[in-house]
Amino acid sequence: MRDAYNRFIARHEIAWELTMALLAIVFVLVGFAADDATGQMADTLLTVDLVLTLVFVSEFLTRLMAAPSSVGYLKRHWVDALALIPTVRGLRLLRLLRLLRLVRAFAGLHRSLERVEALLGHRELATVFIVWLAVMLLGSLGLFAAENGANAAVNSPFDALWWGVTTMTTVGYGDIYPITPEGRLAAMVLMLLGIGLFGLITGTLTSLLMRADTPSTDPLSRIRALADLRDEGIVTEQEFIAKKTEWLARA
DSSP, rough: OOHHHHHHHTTTHHHHHHHHHHHHHHHHHHHHHHHOOOOOHHHHHHHHHHHHHHHHHHHHHHHHHSSEEESHHHHHHHHHHHHTTTTOSSSHHHGGGGGGGHHHHHHHHHHHHOOOOGGGHHHHHHHHHHHHHHHHHHHHHHHHHHHHHOOOOSSSSSHHHHHHHHHHHTTOOOSSSSOOOHHHHHHHHHHHHHHHHHHHHHHHHHHHHHTTSSSSHHHHHHHHHHHHHHTSSOHHHHHHHHHHHHHHHOO
């Protein structure tokens, strides 16, 4: 049964990861909506929240138990385990824990992109894009979670997203700025990571342009991709060693 489960996931890897990423985004949105809801609507949203939490826990535990190597699975999916930390409603700082589930969404999106053959030769670009998007959205939603109800300039997630874009692009209009300690913490993280990401994006694009005329099938990249498949249980250790030996011999 374990092998059948792994084969099913391997055949539907992209759809599986994208579905889990979508559910993670829905979970975060439901959490924000539940904070302001009352009565029957609040009860309904809390029920949806609980169901989604059970889905994430079940998905993580079943894949962990089915993996050929539990240690290898945890090394590749440690973000998934981190995202299972229970969220706490009420306190602004602790409510930010729900954003960990968005980290799970971005991790799933990145893993699905890795399975697309067209990107296998440019995995750095996919990684940089996902990290940039994750930092942008996590920082913006972190500001919204901290400032909503306390800052008159932050009335919707779009206001926070506008602040995130102007901050990461170093435009800094100054029309929106954090006033709570938690909001300033989110702003500091976004500013520090934003500067580094601009340099990383520039370096990655320059590297890709310089390698435009070189083959995209260098053995080390293929071995790393195959190692990921081995850790997922899609290929066996024997198959990994055989292919690795063959590719290194041809190099």
